[in-house]
Amino acid sequence: MSLSSAKETDAFVAAQRFGMGPSGSRGKIGSMKAIVSDPHGWLEAQIKNPPVFTSGLTSGLANQAQLESSTSIIKQVSGKRGDSEAAKKAIRSLAKKHYLNESVARLHQAVISEQPFFERLVLFWSNHFTVSANKKNVIRPIVGAYEREAIRPHVLGTFPEMLRAAVQHPAMLLYLDNASSIGPNSKAGKRRGKGLNENLAREIMELHTLGVNGGYTQDDVISLAKIITGWTLNPPRQGGGGYRFIDRLHEPGSHQLLGKTYGQRGEAQGLAALNDLALHPSTAKFIATKLARHFITDEPDKEDIRTLSKTYLASDGDLKAMYSTLITMEAPWRPPLSKVKSPYELMISSARLMTVQSGTSASSKFPFDDRAYRRLIKTLATFEQLPFSAPSPAGWSDRAADWISPKATLNRIEWCHAFAQALRPQLNPLELAREVIGAVSGPETLLWIERAPSPVEGLALLLASPEWQRR
Template identity: 45%
Template sequence: MARDSRLNILGLQRFGLGLRPGDLAVIGGDARDLLLDEVKRRSVPVPIGLDLVGQAQIGSAFYAFQEKEKAEREAPRPAMQAAMMPAPGGTNEGQGASPPPVPPEPPLPQRIYRDEVAARMRAGLEPLAGFGERLAQFWSNHFCISVSQGNFVRALAGAYEREAIRPHVFGRFEDMLLAVESHPAMLIYLDNQQSIGPNSPAGKRRGRGLNENLAREIMELHTLGVSGGYSQGDVTSLARIITGWTVAGRDGRLGFPGAFAFNAGVHEPGMHPLLGKDYEEAGAEQGRLALLDLAHHPATARHLAFKLARHFVADDPPSALVSRLTETWRRTEGDLAAVSATLIQSNEAWSPEAAKLRQPQELLLAMLRALGRKPEFGPIAGALAAMGQPLWQPSGPNGFPGNNDAWATPEGIKTRIDVAAAWGRQAAGSASDPRALLEAVLGPLASVETKQAVVRAESKAQAIALLLMSPEFQRR
């Protein structure tokens, strides 16, 4: 079904990443067809970089980094200081100025994190529409981890998204759920490696017990939702079921250092009930079977259908849209490609009102695409932190908020203005004429008021900043 040109562009902002100069000439037709083509092709960008490696390599490197740090901490300081002192009687006079000190190399976890952030942002520059990338970001936030948990999670954050989220964006929800909950980044973030079955050999020996963090968030956030009909007893049972899901240590006793491992010595033995079903003792398989049932639970379908509609369409999404997404989810048993296609095909998702404010990560990608700017870690990290959405660093396991009120605060809007002004100044020397840029990245979306503001700007930098802060650019 053909759509008017304004709704076409709004749809690409609502479900995609924003226009780049030149995109208008190649889009043509109905934007819905372009978005559905990404679903059909399972098109999800893969962040690439020479230094990007997987969880196992990161684990080995991180353990080596820890050993090196430990050795440096334990090194005798007097000897270290003596090595840095000039020889007796020596002097620097007459030898000319000393070369400037070389800045120390960032620690390994920070280097990995920097590379992953830049690669993630580069991936968002590639697609024409970018529905797959937007979905990857949605699911990454749904199954969030936080680098504030420590250096190991900081090092693993990018690999976690590449390994557990992106391969399953157009796959089956059950596969994504299993990949997420067994990934070292999630196990460390929610402390499951510290969870010990009280009646396991280790529990009896050490007198330690369960840690319910991961089990609680699996049920409350990742699957059923807070109103999903589970009890505290179910949380405790799931915590027992997934004891033993851990990360292999540096000694390799449980497996490749840094990779997922099942430690039978800390697993709570026996049968455990969960949501009215008994799960027989089966080691790691017991946890896998429980997660599969949670993935297919009706409450999971309702919870995630609502969350998808809220993220893409409106804070209070149309009930008909939520019902349609829920029905597709249940009928296809969590086929995320089918659910994503239903979202695009639903008329309720194509309201002409731009009801959602772009979140900072979305906004920054749209700015990079509009200005043709190369993603560099420093400016990206600074802008995201200033706007309140640093990459892979939410304040809690519920992720960054999905509602407009969280981002449209007075302080939040002021920060957006500051970022737009700074980027406008930086782009003024290289960007095209602001009026041409306005037409290229907003096209028929641009209002008369926005066009006049850009034309009447006192400088090129101000004109670009006004474009970036316009309601048509900030909202979707």
């Protein structure tokens, strides 16, 4: 491999594996030509400061509603609560409105972003701390706000901070039932005879921190559940809606977790426990494994996991340090194409490609409007990857073997054709292919794109090609 082609391969990896695909008109930020001069530097620059979340307002996307805070949405929903059909319908339509606005805004943000590496990290952490719109009508309207409030602000922060923000967010407290968990010996518990719900406590240890083999027992689950009793919502009908610690619900006394006694009173007890969980060696290994799986390969090497895990422990879970390690490691850069794009990634990167082909920059004329995004959302439903709707608290799997199937493969290929047809490319597909996948593609792919009977079929083939389906 010559020096220049190695650089081009690096640019491909930076754009696709770390980013969300190239975008912008030629020569501008985010196009392959801009990345190729310094692929590593292009990534480093994206994790200095978080981007502004545009919510579509500054981008020429018409009809984009102002997005609202989860507290305000929860108040709106609770104001409409009632047993009548009309009340239920009003809540459903409110949920749908917020859900669609958030989904469109999130897709748009990723499509126009000049920090696609950051946007990929948002998806990664949002999936790690899954809150799913599938579960309840009360979750659906606030899942988008949850990601904006609990995940995005901490993507360039530390893991302990993000853990606390995610666990204390009303969406998570409702999703995993802690909002209504009551210490059996708390004031409220004694009076009402109600009790614990161990759902959140278990998933914090299994899915957010230690991992399932991280060394905790059923007794630890119960202890942590007791420790975080009282972590709930400020009652929306009394002007609340946000997070609040309510001592009346909190299980009194000290509790043992992973062999350590937590004697703090009130909320401090849970905060201490969360912090210890966040900095536990099992957590370091678990987070390192997930990052390696996302950025290197479905079954990453132990050595690479160890490298990331060391950075985690040395930096007390500093996430920027983790990303810098990833960028400087060799493994994520070789070989290219080891990961299959998820349906969501495939759609975002294909939409970003359209900003290349139309020759327009993100801020001027753009081929995507609300309706186009809503069509994408419909398609994502077919792929069982609706935004904010993972099937379980574990999130979507990052291993291709867990979701790829004959049917899924055929669906993707059919979608590429439909998408190319809907967008009518203006560039020569072969030229476009040479620019965006040329560094990694074999002669066969370029040959068939050249032979394609029409520009639409040529573009469809580019999108369906292994070089575009993978990253």
